[in-house]
Amino acid sequence: MTGSGSLPTPHPDPADAVGPVGTAGPAEAVRRTVIVSGVASDSHTWNLIYLQMLVEELGYDVVNLGACVPDDLLVRECQARRPDLVVLSSVNGHGYQDGLRVVEKLRAIPALGETPIVIGGKLGVRGAESQERVGRLLAAGFDAVFDDRADAVVAFRGFAAVLPGRAVGGLL
Amino acid sequence: MGFSDAVRRLGSGAGLVVQPRMGFEDPARMRAGLAATRAAAAATVGTLTVDSFTRLGDLESVRNALAEGTELNGYPIASHPAETTRAILDGLASDDFPVQVRHGSAQPQPIFQALVAAGLHASEGGPVSYCLPYGRTPLDESVRNWRAGCHELLRAQDLGAEPHLESFGGCLLGQLCPPSLLVAVSVLEAMFFHGEGIRSLSVSYAQQTNMAQDREAVHALRRLCAELLPDADCHIVVYTYMGLYPRTPGGARRLLARAVELAVDTGAERLIVKTEAEAYRIPTVEENVAALEFAGAVARSLTDRRDGAALATHLEAGPGTRATDGGEVYAEAAQLVHAVLDCDADLGRALSAAFKRGLLDVPYCLHPDNAGRTRSFIDTDGRLRWADTGDLPLPPGTAAGGRRSVTSAALMSALSYVRDAYDRPDLASEPALRLAEPDPGPPTLEGAPR
Ligand code: B12
Numbered sequence: 001m002t003g004s005g006s007l008p009t010p011h012p013d014p015a016d017a018v019g020p021v022g023t024a025g026p027a028e029a030v031r032r033t034v035i036v037s038g039v040a041s042d043s044h045t046w047n048l049i050y051l052q053m054l055v056e057e058l059g060y061d062v063v064n065l066g067a068c069v070p071d072d073l074l075v076r077e078c079q080a081r082r083p084d085l086v087v088l089s090s091v092n093g094h095g096y097q098d099g100l101r102v103v104e105k106l107r108a109i110p111a112l113g114e115t116p117i118v119i120g121g122k123l124g125v126r127g128a129e130s131q132e133r134v135g136r137l138l139a140a141g142f143d144a145v146f147d148d149r150a151d152a153v154v155a156f157r158g159f160a161a162v163l164p165g166r167a168v169g170g171l172l
Numbered sequence: 173m174g175f176s177d178a179v180r181r182l183g184s185g186a187g188l189v190v191q192p193r194m195g196f197e198d199p200a201r202m203r204a205g206l207a208a209t210r211a212a213a214a215a216t217v218g219t220l221t222v223d224s225f226t227r228l229g230d231l232e233s234v235r236n237a238l239a240e241g242t243e244l245n246g247y248p249i250a251s252h253p254a255e256t257t258r259a260i261l262d263g264l265a266s267d268d269f270p271v272q273v274r275h276g277s278a279q280p281q282p283i284f285q286a287l288v289a290a291g292l293h294a295s296e297g298g299p300v301s302y303c304l305p306y307g308r309t310p311l312d313e314s315v316r317n318w319r320a321g322c323h324e325l326l327r328a329q330d331l332g333a334e335p336h337l338e339s340f341g342g343c344l345l346g347q348l349c350p351p352s353l354l355v356a357v358s359v360l361e362a363m364f365f366h367g368e369g370i371r372s373l374s375v376s377y378a379q380q381t382n383m384a385q386d387r388e389a390v391h392a393l394r395r396l397c398a399e400l401l402p403d404a405d406c407h408i409v410v411y412t413y414m415g416l417y418p419r420t421p422g423g424a425r426r427l428l429a430r431a432v433e434l435a436v437d438t439g440a441e442r443l444i445v446k447t448e449a450e451a452y453r454i455p456t457v458e459e460n461v462a463a464l465e466f467a468g469a470v471a472r473s474l475t476d477r478r479d480g481a482a483l484a485t486h487l488e489a490g491p492g493t494r495a496t497d498g499g500e501v502y503a504e505a506a507q508l509v510h511a512v513l514d515c516d517a518d519l520g521r522a523l524s525a526a527f528k529r530g531l532l533d534v535p536y537c538l539h540p541d542n543a544g545r546t547r548s549f550i551d552t553d554g555r556l557r558w559a560d561t562g563d564l565p566l567p568p569g570t571a572a573g574g575r576r577s578v579t580s581a582a583l584m585s586a587l588s589y590v591r592d593a594y595d596r597p598d599l600a601s602e603p604a605l606r607l608a609e610p611d612p613g614p615p616t617l618e619g620a621p622r
Contacts, residue, residue, distance in 0.1 A: 041224040041233065043276070043306040045345070045538045046587060053580035066538045068228060068307030092224050093245035093454060097237060125243050125454040148452075 032084040032163065037065040037074055039098035042090045047121060051089055054153070058160055060084070071102045078112055085163055086112075087156075088119040091148075095123035096133055100140050107141040116163065120146030120156060174334035174372035175294035176405045178270040179217065179441050186215035187475035188435055189442045190467045191409075192460040193274060195221030195246030197238065202247050203260040205457045210269045212461045214468025217442070218264065218271035220257075220292075221246040227277040228307065245454055249273065249290070250282045257290035270294060272338070278302050278309035280321035293328035296338035296374075298361035300523055300532075304539040305345050311527055311541040315520040322368035334372050337365045338409055342376030342393075344534050347415025347587060348548050350556045351380055351389035352504030353534065353564075359396045359509055364519045366404050373404050374442070378411035379431045381590055382554040385501065390438035392498025392505050400509070407441040410434055412467075416591045417450035423594035424448040425466060432470040443467060451591070504566055508532065511565035530563030550589050 034055045038048055045067050052064045065077060078086060086106070088099060099119045106112050119142050123129055129147045137145045144159055146152040173181075183189045192209055196202045206218045223246035225233040234248045249257060265271040272294040273287045280297060287295060303314035325335040341358030358375040365373055375397055377389050390408060397406050412431035418424045428445060435443045445463040447455035455463075498505070511531050516522035526532045530543035537544065545562025549572065558564075558571040 041228050041230060043224070043227075045305075046347075046536075048538065049536060050580055050583055050587075053578070053583060057580060064538070066308060066540075093243075094224050094233075097233065097242050101233075122453065125245050127453040 031059075031061050033063060033081060034060045034085045034087060034160070035063050035065060035074075035078060035081065035083040036087045036089065037069045037077075038067040039074075039088055039090045039095060039102060040068060040070055041094045041098050042092040043067045044089075044091045047089045047091055051087060054157070055085075055087065055160060058157065060160075071105050074102060075105050075109065078106060078115070079109055082111060083115065085160060086115060086117040087160075088117070089121045090119065091122040093122060093125035095119065095121055096129070096137065099123065099137055099142070103137070103141040116143045118142060118144040118146065118156070118159065120148075120152055122148045173267040174405060175217075175270050175272065175336035176372045176374065176407050177334075178267050179374075179407055182215045182217070182268070183441050186468065186472065188432065188440070188468070188471035189215045189217055190464050190471070191217045191272070191442060191444050192219050192455075192464060193221050193444060193446075194219045194455075194457070194460050195223065195244075195274075197223060197244035197246070197248055199252060199256050199260050201457070203264070205460065206260065206264050206271065208457050208461050209464065210264055212464045212468070214464050214471075216269070216464055216468075218269055220249060220260075220271060220273045220287075222250075222273065222275035222277070222283060223248050224276075226250050226283065227275055229277075229279050229282065246275075249275075249286045254286065254289040257286070257292075261290065261292070265292070272296065272336075276302055276306050276340075278306060278314040279317050281317060281324050284321050284324035288325065288328045288331070291331070291333075293325070293331075293333035294336040294338075294372075295325065296340055296376075298337075298339045298341055298357075299364060299520065300357055300527075301340035301344060301361060304527075304534055304537050304542055305343070308540065311539075312524050315524055318364070319368055319520060322365060322370055326369055335370055336372040336374070337362075337370050338374035339365070339376055342409075343378045343411055343414050345537060346378065347380075347590075348550075348556065349535055350504075350548050350558055351377070351385055351501045352392075352508060353532070354378065354380075355389055355392050355396065355498075355501060355505040356508035356512070357532065358393060359400060359505070360512055360519065360523065362397065362404070362406060363400060364523070366401055367519050371405060373401070373406040374409050375406060376409045376411060377440075378414040379427075379434055380413075381550050381556050383430065383434065385555045386434050387438055388499040388501040390434065390440055391496050392502035394439075395498050395502055396505060396509060408438075409442040409444060410438075410440045411444045412446040413590055416587050417446060418591050418594040419451045420595045420598035421448045422598040423591070423596075424450060426597075427590065427594045428463060428467055429470045432467050433474060436471055436474040443471075504570070507565055507567075531565055533562045533564060550586060 036052050052062045055062050134145045146156050179189050194205050209216050209218045223244035226248045231251055234251045237244055274296055275283050299315040299318035303309055303311055328335045339358045339361035341361045342354045362373045362375050375393050377393055413427050418427055445467045447459040447463040449455040449459045512522050512526040515525040527541050530545055533543040533546040535546045535548045547560040549559045551557045561571040
């Protein structure tokens with residue numbers, strides 16, 4: 001899907017998803033792909049729609065996996081698509097637990113060893129996260145944790161704007 | 173006594189019955205929360221809100237969380253033994269203080285089994301409203317699960333109770349859905365429950381962006397229920413705004429007061445409140461009690477006005493709209509409902525078929541079984557309208573037409589329309605200070621019974 005002006009649609013089923021290379025012209029063959037996804041227990045989607053648009057506006061192709069994405073579906077999609085960035089979002093308060101579990105599964109895949117993976121949103125049920133819990137998420141394999149603070153989106157935009165290229169990201 | 177009867181009886185004195193969304197994984201805290209709800213200075217009913225892992229049937233994650241002491245966003249009713257839930261309710265749940273289980277699951281059978289085993293009989297949801305906005309379970313499967321779920325709940329009859337179901341259709345994605353679709357789905361789901369044998373029902377409507385339109389919607393709901401469910405025992409529940417919530421305490425209270433006004437003016441029997449913590453995190457027991465008592469007080473002060481409500485509604489809605497008849501919202505909702513009923517004699521199959529054909533289509537919904545051809549917008553008068561009706565069976569001219577170009581900033585401003593309007597008075601005075609997150613207070617005090 002390319003950043004087009006109209007509202008995004010998800011790619012619930014990889015079979016009917018339009019791959020970034022298929023939609024990009026030859027000059028754009030190097031357009032980079034970002035996977036935006038909810039986590040297993042979280043059904044919120046406005047956050048995903050918003051993040052998809054935001055990332056598209058930065059010039060990436062986005063595959064939005066939607067809400068309540070089971071761990072194996074996320075792993076399969078990341079393995080198949082080799083994205084340049086994986087953005088997990090959770091606001092229901094279980095993001096800490098869902099995120100810890102799934103990032104270990106993602107990092108266990110050799111091809112995803114170097115892929116930037118970030119998580120953000122409302123990750124617990126008590127508001128802002130403790131340093132300790134953020135530290136555990138980072139230790140488990142996230143490159144960045146965008147806790148629900150006023151500057152989270154600005155910080156994320158800065159992070160996503162300067163992603164290393166494909167070759168540097170080791171994805172070719 | 174059925175839940176609807178109990179709500180009516182409780183409300184006959186106070187005017188409006190108020191209810192929290194409340195759920196904690198810890199049984200002691202859950203019991204303290206129910207006790208505080210019951211003791212609150214308002215006509216209240218209690219809530220057990222179920223956590224997200226249980227909603228998805230992931231009981232292993234519940235076990236891990238309980239073992240590690242990680243907090244959940246609700247009460248894991250299918251994991252704690254029935255005796256634990258009974259002990260939580262013991263001496264609290266009664267005809268004077270009915271307790272409803274709220275859950276958000278497209279596989280409700282285990283939850284209904286657990287609540288019946290614990291001696292409860294009231295819950296909510298629906299094959300559409302707990303499917304499309306709540307994950308990726310196929311709609312057909314959700315319809316099958318909800319049929320089976322209704323039969324599970326009917327077992328409460330063997331224990332001498334009257335099972336109750338509320339449709340969550342009045343919420344859907346919480347925001348940016350034109351009211352006629354909310355009303356239609358709520359009525360259709362109530363009819364589905366009725367068809368499966370549930371006799372005590374409620375239908376819902378979530379406050380949106382414009383008071384006059386919201387009033388029409390609640391009247392439309394009542395009128396459609398009278399027409400289509402004449403022999404059901406059905407009441408109306410209003411949800412305080414379900415979209416991005418104001419971040420200032422003042423804004424949060426003003427929006428809640430507006431929801432109370434909507435409920436009282438339209439004669440809705442029950443209101444689900446929101447707290448000052450809504451924009452940030454799961455509210456504490458104290459924050460819930462404060463919201464219940466505030467809503468109760470506003471309701472009492474408005475109840476006197478209620479008799480003149482019909483007149484007031486007419487005046488405010490302006491000429492040409494017959495608000496107490498449900499006006500424009502009724503007309504659209506009735507067309508949607510009848511188009512679905514015409515799809516199939518079996519309502520479950522009709523609902524699936526309607527979504528396949530785009531006769532029902534929730535704007536901005538990412539679920540694979542939603543056609544995704546409709547779009548909505550907030551008009552200059554604050555009403556929520558269709559920008560694109562897709563294949564909805566609505567007359568030409570209903571949609572304002574012209575797909576607006578949508579950016580992340582434009583989406584955010586539509587999502588924030590209500591939040592910002594209600595926050596504005598407080599932000600104008602002291603922006604930095606007022607945006608601070610409310611302090612949840614020392615954790616040890618939260619579970620203290622009142
Ligand atoms: C709308 C809504 C719903 C709708 C969702 C419909 C849908 N399909 O999306 C419905 C009604 C279905 C719903 C259900 C539930 N909800 Co809800 N919901 C909300 C509400 C009111 C608004 C959320 C919203 O639309 N936001 C719009 C988007 C654009 O903003 P956002 O989600 O806040 O995300 C922003 C930031 O968090 C950040 N961000 C998010 N992710 C990421 C990721 C990265 C990388 C970065 C950089 C930033 C980032 O960027 C976004 C823009 O600023 C919020 C409260 C609020 N905020 O007012 C509660 C809220 C999120 N819900 C909550 C809960 C708990 C639930 C339920 C579990 C029910 C319950 N127990 O109350 C269920 C979910 C079931 C499940 N399996 O997950 C809680 C979460 C509590 C917590 N974390 O402590 C909240 C905060 C309400 C509350 N105070 O209790 N909900």
